[in-house]
Amino acid sequence: MIADLPDCTTRDISKALVRLRSQVGAVTLGRVMTLIVVTDEDNADAAVDAAAEASREHPSRILALVRGSGRTASRLDAQVRVGGDAGVSELVVMRSFGELASHAGSVVTPLLLPDSAVVAWWPGEGEKDLAGSSVGMLAGRRITDVSLAPGPRRALRVRADNYSPGDTDMAWSRTTRWRALLATALDQMPFESVQSVTVKGASDSASADLIAAWLGVRLRCPVERIDGPAGVGLMSVRLDRASGPIVLERAAETSQATLTQPGQQPRPFPLPRPTTAQALSEELRHLDKDEVYRRALKHLDLAGAARK
Known part of the structure; x- marks a missing residue:
């Protein structure tokens, strides 16, 4: 009414x-x-x-x-x-x-x-x-x-x-699924340190900047941020380790992503870009202060000493 x-x-x-x-x-x-x-x-x-x-x-x-x-x-x-x-x-x-x-x-x-x-x-x-x-x-x-x-x-x-x-x-909440998949991949054998990280995302993607900062804080290793075409969002994350890279990649203009790990078959995952309503709903699940977001925000390097 x-x-x-x-x-x-x-x-x-x-x-x-x-x-x-x-x-x-x-x-x-x-x-x-x-x-x-x-x-x-x-x-x-x-x-x-x-x-x-x-x-x-x-x-x-x-x-x-x-x-x-x-x-x-x-x-x-x-x-x-x-x-x-x-x-x-x-x-x-x-x-x-x-x-x-x-x-x-x-x-x-x-x-x-x-x-x-x-x-x-x-x-x-x-x-x-x-x-x-x-x-x-x-x-x-x-x-x-x-x-x-x-x-x-x-x-x-x-x-x-x-x-x-x-x-x-909401640029942070749009990385939730990406962060969960990467954390799960790192929580499997072999438990090796990550030597370097490469994050590729649109040249106007704040989500790519935030996930790059988060990985740098959590893994304490060099992070390279590569710009892709504007408007395509977060495209891929590569974690380099001694046994080989972990790669999570989403094809442009699709909602399907592929996770590749050494010694395993590539695994497809649905990874659509969240709508505004979905991102807002994700934020409303957490009414307390987000310390992880604060730390990622604090370590942003938008000047891009390690950007291409």
């Missing part, structure tokens, strides 16, 4: 939520968090759809803040969705204009679920200082997606320079 609320207040939104829940018989007992989505008009529909899809695994109250023009009179327009129109969540899409567009934190505060986690998501690079922003100060977990930024690798460097505990990026 949907209710449109033009030129409204947060009190009007709260009343509409109560009314719609009563009409559709929905309850709030299953809501595990408040998910705040901070976006602009161009990306609003895609962001709201991804948040609603992710909420099927993580029932939430979704508060989508769409920034409007700051040059008009202050106004708040809202749309409230409960029940089938919001998946398994309550969804409030708010469009703020004028001076109100600069006070996002004040807008969402009265609508936060009591005694539950608060997660904020910026579908893009987000503000420079996430933790210090009005929304970021409300959230224990702050998610960005630098892959949607005009310059993903530059945006990742901004995240590294302004990191605060609780920050994370």
Whole structure:
């Protein structure tokens, strides 16, 4: 069920939520968090759809803040969705204009679920200082997606320079399956040290940069980052050992990868690039601070002393 609320207040939104829940018989007992989505008009529909899809695994109250023009009179327009129109969540899409567009934190505060986690998501690079922003100060977990930024690798460097505990990026969650397969391969005979690592990924792949940094930290060996064509994501990882290399490679424009190890037949694995909703859902599984991500981010070498 949907209710449109033009030129409204947060009190009007709260009343509409109560009314719609009563009409559709929905309850709030299953809501595990408040998910705040901070976006602009161009990306609003895609962001709201991804948040609603992710909420099927993580029932939430979704508060989508769409920034409007700051040059008009202050106004708040809202749309409230409960029940089938919001998946398994309550969804409030708010469009703020004028001076109100600069006070996002004040807008969402009265609508936060009591005694539950608060997660904020910026579908893009987000503000420079996430933790210090009005929304970021409300959230224990702050998610960005630098892959949607005009310059993903530059945006990742901004995240590294302004990191605060609780920050994370969906470029990291997109490496989860890769990291699991590589860790499993190294946990088999022979238990040899890795002498060097080669990571190949798109020239604009922040995920490739992060997995290269993670491997450098974990394996304490030289890492070479090779650029491939833009837009193809993470392409391959090669771990060189005395007995021969371990190679995990995904063919361009496919979801199929092959793991090659000395003395074993090549093994195929499904390794599709996660959608925005899937990457967001992966991030929402972990509401604590991600120390592994912090260490990888700290050891980024985007200047590329060992890049080709």
